[in-house]
Amino acid sequence: MPLxxxxxxLQRALEEHFAIGAFNAxxxxxxxxxxxxxxxxxxxxxxxxxxxxxxxxxLEYAAEMVKIAARxxxxxxxxxxxxxxxxxxxxxxxxAGFTSLMYDGSSKPFEENVAVSRKIVEIAHACGIPVxxxxxxxxxxxxxxxxxxxxxxxxxxxxxxxxxxxTGCDSLAVAVGSVHRMLTREARLDFERISRIxxxxxxxxxxxxxxxxxxxxxxxxxxxxxCKINIATELNKAFTRGxxxxxxxxxxxxxPRKFLGKGKQAVKEAVxxxxxxxGSAGKA
Ligand SMILES: [Zn+2]
Numbered sequence: 001m002p003l004x005x006x007x008x009x010l011q012r013a014l015e016e017h018f019a020i021g022a023f024n025a026x027x028x029x030x031x032x033x034x035x036x037x038x039x040x041x042x043x044x045x046x047x048x049x050x051x052x053x054x055x056x057x058x059l060e061y062a063a064e065m066v067k068i069a070a071r072x073x074x075x076x077x078x079x080x081x082x083x084x085x086x087x088x089x090x091x092x093x094x095x096a097g098f099t100s101l102m103y104d105g106s107s108k109p110f111e112e113n114v115a116v117s118r119k120i121v122e123i124a125h126a127c128g129i130p131v132x133x134x135x136x137x138x139x140x141x142x143x144x145x146x147x148x149x150x151x152x153x154x155x156x157x158x159x160x161x162x163x164x165x166x167t168g169c170d171s172l173a174v175a176v177g178s179v180h181r182m183l184t185r186e187a188r189l190d191f192e193r194i195s196r197i198x199x200x201x202x203x204x205x206x207x208x209x210x211x212x213x214x215x216x217x218x219x220x221x222x223x224x225x226x227c228k229i230n231i232a233t234e235l236n237k238a239f240t241r242g243x244x245x246x247x248x249x250x251x252x253x254x255x256p257r258k259f260l261g262k263g264k265q266a267v268k269e270a271v272x273x274x275x276x277x278x279g280s281a282g283k284a
Contacts, residue, residue: 003067004076006100006228007130009044010171010204013227018279019218022046022080022206023271024232025066026053029260030239033267035069035077041272041281044075046100048082049093050232063096075284080132082230090120094127102132106175110159117167125168132228135163136175138208141182150177154193161200171228172197173206176221181233182212189217191224198225206230211237218277231274235267242266 006020013020023034025047038045047069049062057065063079070077080100081093090101103120105113117133124131136155139145145153155174164172174197177189187209197205204227210218211233218229246253246262253259275281 001070001073001076003070003079003097003099004044005128005130006046006078006080006132007170009046009076009078010130010227012283013280014204014225016283017223018283019207019222019227019229020044020046020280021271021274021278022048022082022228022230023235023274024048024050024053024082024230025062026050026056026236026239028065029264030235030267031065031069033264034235034271035073035075037268037271037275038075038077038284039073041275042075042284043275043280043282044078044284045275045280046078046080046228048080048230049098050082051085059092059096063093063098067097082232083134084120087116087119090131091123094124094129098129100130100132102134102173104134104173106134106137106173110163114163114166117163117169121168121170130170132171132173132206133163133167133169134173134175134208135160138173138175138178138180140180140209145179150179154190155197157193157196157200160197164201164203169203171204171206172201173208176207178207178209178213180209182209183233183237185212185214187212187214187217189213189221191220194221194224194226204228215277222278229274229278231271234270234274238266238270239263 242263
């Protein structure tokens with residue numbers, strides 16, 4: 001089926017208390033793995049193109065791979081821009097057929113974040129495309145951040161309410177204790193903060209850096225109003241592990257598809273686990 005927008009999917013997730021996985025699509029095998037898992041689980045799915053994927057494959061390749069997968073799929077597929085850097089990149093993605101945008105102005109002053117988010121919302125809504133914005137900063141492991149620094153970056157619930165009113169965004173990425181690119185699953189979420197944001201903001205909330213959050217934490221976050229969960233690092237780990245194991249098992253093999261296929265299989269199983277954890281299985 002053709003691509004769908006994230007608007008109605010996330011609204012339904014909000015009403016029925018589940019979350020939709022937003023999986024990073026870095027290469028063809030991963031795109032196929034994500035969509036196959038979603039089809040087998042009868043789940044709607046968001047495939048997102050990161051800044052890294054744009055650098056690696058180019059915007060056109062990254063977008064078209066997801067479009068082909070969506071066209072052949074029996075479940076709703078969204079093509080989402082992850083951490084859009086500025087106004088221009090969002091315009092390019094809108095033009096390239098993305099059905100969900102993101103602007104990440106979380107490292108900018110509040111007023112600038114509002115102004116750019118607002119501008120992107122205006123042009124995107126003119127085309128019927130929803131926009132995710134970010135308030136509070138989800139750090140990365142490379143930032144080597146301390147616990148007190150992490151606290152200071154978290155989303156302020158009152159500020160979130162004002163931000164949403166001023167920007168008109170459709171969903172909000174919040175900083176509530178998770179960290180991007182975590183290889184272990186030890187992140188401790190501030191559940192109270194999620195609830196306080198949720199009380200003030202009527203929109204679907206988005207959790208980034210979820211690869212580092214243990215399963216119980218994810219369940220609790222969903223129960224408190226998280227509707228979209230980004231998973232990138234865990235899929236990269238699965239893919240690399242799958243390929244590496246295959247190379248070890250077949251040291252004389254020269255056909256790369258033998259290795260990539262194993263990587264794909266590992267990603268598919270990782271996605272399936274997440275879909276079940278998020279409660280979106282059977283919701284397509
Ligand atoms: Zn993120």
